[in-house]
Amino acid sequence: MKLAVIPGDGIGTEVTAEAVKVLDAVLPGIEKTEFDFGAERYLRTNDLLTDADVAALREHDAILLGAIGDPRKVAPGVLERGLLLPLRFALDHHVNLRPSRLYPGERSPLAEPGEIDFVVVREGTEGLYTGNGGAIRVGTPHEVATETSMNTRFGVERVVRDAFERAAARRNKLTLVHKTNVLVNGGGLWQRTVTEVSRDYPGVEVDYCHIDAAMIYLVDNPSRFDVIVTDNLFGDIITDLAGAVTGGIGTAASGNIDASGTNPSMFEPVHGSAPDIAGQQLADPTAAILSAVLLLRHLGHEAEAVRVEDAVESFLSNRGEDEMSTPEIGDAIVAAL
Amino acid sequence: MKLAVIPGDGIGTEVTAEAVKVLDAVLPGIEKTEFDFGAERYLRTNDLLTDADVAALREHDAILLGAIGDPRKVAPGVLERGLLLPLRFALDHHVNLRPSRLYPGERSPLAEPGEIDFVVVREGTEGLYTGNGGAIRVGTPHEVATETSMNTRFGVERVVRDAFERAAARRNKLTLVHKTNVLVNGGGLWQRTVTEVSRDYPGVEVDYCHIDAAMIYLVDNPSRFDVIVTDNLFGDIITDLAGAVTGGIGTAASGNIDASGTNPSMFEPVHGSAPDIAGQQLADPTAAILSAVLLLRHLGHEAEAVRVEDAVESFLSNRGEDEMSTPEIGDAIVAAL
Ligand SMILES: CC(C)[C@H](C(=O)O)[C@@H](O)C(=O)O
Ligand SMILES: CC(C)[C@H](C(=O)O)[C@@H](O)C(=O)O
Numbered sequence: 152m153k154l155a156v157i158p159g160d161g162i163g164t165e166v167t168a169e170a171v172k173v174l175d176a177v178l179p180g181i182e183k184t185e186f187d188f189g190a191e192r193y194l195r196t197n198d199l200l201t202d203a204d205v206a207a208l209r210e211h212d213a214i215l216l217g218a219i220g221d222p223r224k225v226a227p228g229v230l231e232r233g234l235l236l237p238l239r240f241a242l243d244h245h246v247n248l249r250p251s252r253l254y255p256g257e258r259s260p261l262a263e264p265g266e267i268d269f270v271v272v273r274e275g276t277e278g279l280y281t282g283n284g285g286a287i288r289v290g291t292p293h294e295v296a297t298e299t300s301m302n303t304r305f306g307v308e309r310v311v312r313d314a315f316e317r318a319a320a321r322r323n324k325l326t327l328v329h330k331t332n333v334l335v336n337g338g339g340l341w342q343r344t345v346t347e348v349s350r351d352y353p354g355v356e357v358d359y360c361h362i363d364a365a366m367i368y369l370v371d372n373p374s375r376f377d378v379i380v381t382d383n384l385f386g387d388i389i390t391d392l393a394g395a396v397t398g399g400i401g402t403a404a405s406g407n408i409d410a411s412g413t414n415p416s417m418f419e420p421v422h423g424s425a426p427d428i429a430g431q432q433l434a435d436p437t438a439a440i441l442s443a444v445l446l447l448r449h450l451g452h453e454a455e456a457v458r459v460e461d462a463v464e465s466f467l468s469n470r471g472e473d474e475m476s477t478p479e480i481g482d483a484i485v486a487a488l
Numbered sequence: 489m490k491l492a493v494i495p496g497d498g499i500g501t502e503v504t505a506e507a508v509k510v511l512d513a514v515l516p517g518i519e520k521t522e523f524d525f526g527a528e529r530y531l532r533t534n535d536l537l538t539d540a541d542v543a544a545l546r547e548h549d550a551i552l553l554g555a556i557g558d559p560r561k562v563a564p565g566v567l568e569r570g571l572l573l574p575l576r577f578a579l580d581h582h583v584n585l586r587p588s589r590l591y592p593g594e595r596s597p598l599a600e601p602g603e604i605d606f607v608v609v610r611e612g613t614e615g616l617y618t619g620n621g622g623a624i625r626v627g628t629p630h631e632v633a634t635e636t637s638m639n640t641r642f643g644v645e646r647v648v649r650d651a652f653e654r655a656a657a658r659r660n661k662l663t664l665v666h667k668t669n670v671l672v673n674g675g676g677l678w679q680r681t682v683t684e685v686s687r688d689y690p691g692v693e694v695d696y697c698h699i700d701a702a703m704i705y706l707v708d709n710p711s712r713f714d715v716i717v718t719d720n721l722f723g724d725i726i727t728d729l730a731g732a733v734t735g736g737i738g739t740a741a742s743g744n745i746d747a748s749g750t751n752p753s754m755f756e757p758v759h760g761s762a763p764d765i766a767g768q769q770l771a772d773p774t775a776a777i778l779s780a781v782l783l784l785r786h787l788g789h790e791a792e793a794v795r796v797e798d799a800v801e802s803f804l805s806n807r808g809e810d811e812m813s814t815p816e817i818g819d820a821i822v823a824a825l
Contacts, residue, residue: 228669236670260597260707279637284673290680294641296673300616304631330721332565333573336621336633343627363728370597370707370732384667388725391700395707 152450153182155211155415159189161424162434162477163217169436169481170215170443173462176485177455178447184211188234190221190424199233205241208415213446214242216419217439221426232282239275242414244407245306246313247275247386248445249421251373251393251403256467259398262373267397269376270321272314273386275407277306278337280383302337302382307344313410314380315352324377325349326358328365328385341382365389369396394421402467404441406449416449418442432477437463440484462487489787490519492548492752496526498761499771499814500554506773506818507552507780510799513822514792515784521548525571527558527761536570542578545752550783551579553756554776558763569619576612579751581744582643583650584612584723585782586758588710588730588740593804596735599710604734606713607658609651610723612744614643615674617720639674639719644681650747651717652689661714662686663695665702665722678719702726706733731758739804741778743786753786755779769814774800777821799824 156171158164174181186204193199208214219230238244253259253267277300284298318325327345331338342359349357358375360368362385368375369392381389394400403421420438428434440463447456465487466480475483493508495501511518523541530536545551556567575581590596590604614637621635655662664682668675679696686694695712697705699722705712706729718726731737740758757775765771777800784793802824803817812820 228672231669232672279667280670282672284637284671286673286677288641289676292641292645294677296639296677298637298639298671298674300621300635300637302633302635304625304629308629330616330724332568333617333721334621334635335565335569335619336623337635339626340623340631340633363724366725366729367732367737370729384670387667387700388703392703392707392729395704400704 152178152213153184153211155184155186155208155214157186157188157214157216159217159219159424160191160221161218161426161429163189163219163424165429165432165434165477166420166436166439167215167217169477170439172481173440173459173484174443174447176488177458178452189219190225190230193230193234194224199230200237200241208242211415213415213450214417215443215446216417218420218422218424220424223426236280238417239407242407242417243276243409243411244414244417245274245276245310246406246408246410247273247383248406248408249273249386249390249393249403250445251390251397253397254402254464254467256470257398257402259396261370261396267373269373269379269393270317271379271381271386271390271393272310272317273381273390274306274310274383276383277301277303278383300334300337300382300384302340304340304344307341308348309410311344311348311380314378315348315355318355318378319352322377323354324356324358326360326376326379328360328362328379328381328389330362330385331359332361337382345380362388366392369393390421400438401435402437402441404438404445406442406445408449416446418446418449434477436477436481437467440481458488459484489515489550490521490548492523492545492551493520494523494525494551494553496554496556496761497528497558498555498763498766500526500556500761502766502769502771502814503757503773503776504552504554506814507776509818510777510796510822510825511780511784513825514795515789526556527562527567530567530571531561536567537574537578545579548752550752550787551754552780552783553754555757555759555761557761560763573617575754576744579744579754580613580746580748581751581754582611582613582647583743583745583747584610584720585743585745586610586723586727586730586740587782588727588734590734591739591801591804593807594735594739596733598707598733604710606710606716606730607654608716608718608723608727608730609647609654610718610727611643611647611720613720614638614640615720637671637674637719637721639677641677641681644678645685646747648681648685648717651715652685652692655692655715656689659714660691661693661695663697663713663716665697665699665716665718665726667699667722668696669698674719682717699725703729706730727758737775738772739774739778741775741782743779743782745786753783755783755786771814773814773818774804777818795825796821
């Protein structure tokens with residue numbers, strides 16, 4: 152396996168080291184290339200994501216990313232729009248996969264372990280994330296600013312099919328989340344596509360809820376969900392809430408997947424670079440390690456994925472109240488393998 | 489006071505009766521006109537909201553609405569786009585006011601009473617709610633569908649000013665929620681407007697968070713919020729989550745306000761028409777009664793607003809575990825006045 156590693160900024164470098172440690176332990180011989188994308192390189196070279204960067208990434212089977220961003224040094228938005236989102240678009244990461252599970256040993260104010268176990272399949276290359284908007288008379292009392300959500304049958308169908316595949320391999324339930332009562336055009340396309348694709352998956356029960364109602368269900372009854380499929384912005388919103396209701400984003404992993412296999416997919420923890428605690432080995436690498444699980448599974452190393460997942464579960468079930476450093480947690484998970 | 493009453497569908501009629509009962513008890517002599525808008529009238533006459541309806545509403549000082557919708561009889565979206573949203577647009581209800589409070593006696597899995605007390609000022613006439621979108625090649629593999637968020641300096645500034653006024657009368661903290669790192673045009677307009685208007689309110693502390701981060705704060709630390717100002721769609725999402733974290737939408741009241749005073753403002757519970765429990769007097773009228781409080785306050789009847797609010801608080805603090813019928817709750821609140 153040729154693995155591209157983008158440790159990034161802040162705690163990104165710390166948690167990525169542990170994820171790599173775990174990968175090396177279960178799958179010896181991974182060939183790794185490190186890429187120094189992020190705030191530091193940007194400040195040094197003014198490069199965000201060059202064509203050469205993208206070409207180099209394409210030489211790899213998968214990408215492991217830590218976290219990008221340092222709001223103290225780079226204005227908010229610059230790295231997001233110049234690096235993170237361009238990566239998703241350049242590598243056609245249309246399936247943004249975000250599992251939500253309350254693991255044994257974890258605490259949530261809202262549920263018991265086992266009650267929360269769903270996957271959000273968030274579209275990653277369309278919607279309001281396409282930079283399709285503009286403004287006139289900026290800074291005057293007559294300013295008008297627009298943002299346009301772009302939705303195509305091609306883009307929606309491929310992610311909906313991916314979600315149905317995942318539902319069929321899980322508990323056979325798929326929930327579309329949208330706001331079809333207001334967003335008639337985009338919502339209509341999503342709704343019709345789900346209905347049509349569902350004919351190919353007669354065993355999968357299809358459900359729908361509006362994004363606002365989804366907020367209430369995620370708090371009051373998260374066990375109603377198995378696979379949620381939704382657009383780019385709704386997926387962004389839902390997955391942070393899902394992280395909060397599963398007791399924190401400490402275990403929230405994600406994959407940015409090109410389901411066609413043309414480009415390498417990218418795996419990263421949902422959490423950010425947390426500059427406030429960076430450099431102190433205080434970060435929890437569990438989400439990064441669970442992102443490595445998604446990576447292993449995506450590349451067909453199912454046995455290794457299960458081994459790591461089991462090790463993480465056993466670690467979470469048995470960890471005491473003591474604070475552990477980032478490498479201590481990585482070592483404990485390696486020991487549990 | 490000339491009051492327009494739109495009981496609407498399902499439990500809407502039941503809870504509105506109790507809100508009217510309470511209004512009559514604190515402010516004798518209110519002149520009421522009932523309007524039969526909703527699913528029933530639509531099925532009977534095919535009318536959703538006519539020009540004559542709007543003209544008739546304009547003859548009133550305020551509007552009390554129950555709930556609109558009956559998904560068993562009218563397809564989802566029809567009444568929303570034909571009646572509810574046109575009401576907001578025709579009457580220029582640009583301030584969609586949604587207080588969130590955990591009242592004494594109420595239970596939330598996430599907080600203690602007193603810890604949650606914030607107000608969402610949601611823009612009500614712009615954003616993704618303007619019906620500004622379209623689609624080509626509908627139903628073909630080449631379908632493209634768009635939804636455009638419309639934001640104007642005029643529209644954003646008036647709602648931002650309203651939010652600052654409310655913050656200055658509360659705990660002096662205003663949080664803008666948006667997604668400025670992705671929605672550069674719309675987000676930029678909101679961000680700049682808040683910064684500029686803040687110069688007129690030096691005593692109000694200004695805060696910003698992305699919509700995804702707001703999800704986490706609303707679950708983990710809702711007491712950080714005092715006044716939240718946000719756009720139409722983000723406001724829709726946040727207020728349902730706020731309802732869930734304050735232990736249910738049973739006390740979630742709202743106002744659709746034309747802050748210029750040109751048109752009558754409209755007050756309604758956030759909950760829907762709940763056809764499953766309609767006709768059985770099982771609905772909790774508290775949110776409708778708290779909407780009447782917002783109505784009284786909006787029209788300058790502050791003493792009466794406080795009386796009803798105190799009565800609701802005392803009712804919530806003292807209510808036992810017994811289920812009470814809709815009119816029993818209304819009567820108990822009247823008795824507590
Ligand atoms: C950093 C930001 C652009 C990004 C997003 O909105 O997708 C993040 O919130 C995420 O969820 O990965
Ligand atoms: C019914 C629907 C159109 C409406 C909205 O989205 O504004 C509702 O969810 C609300 O919050 O009042």
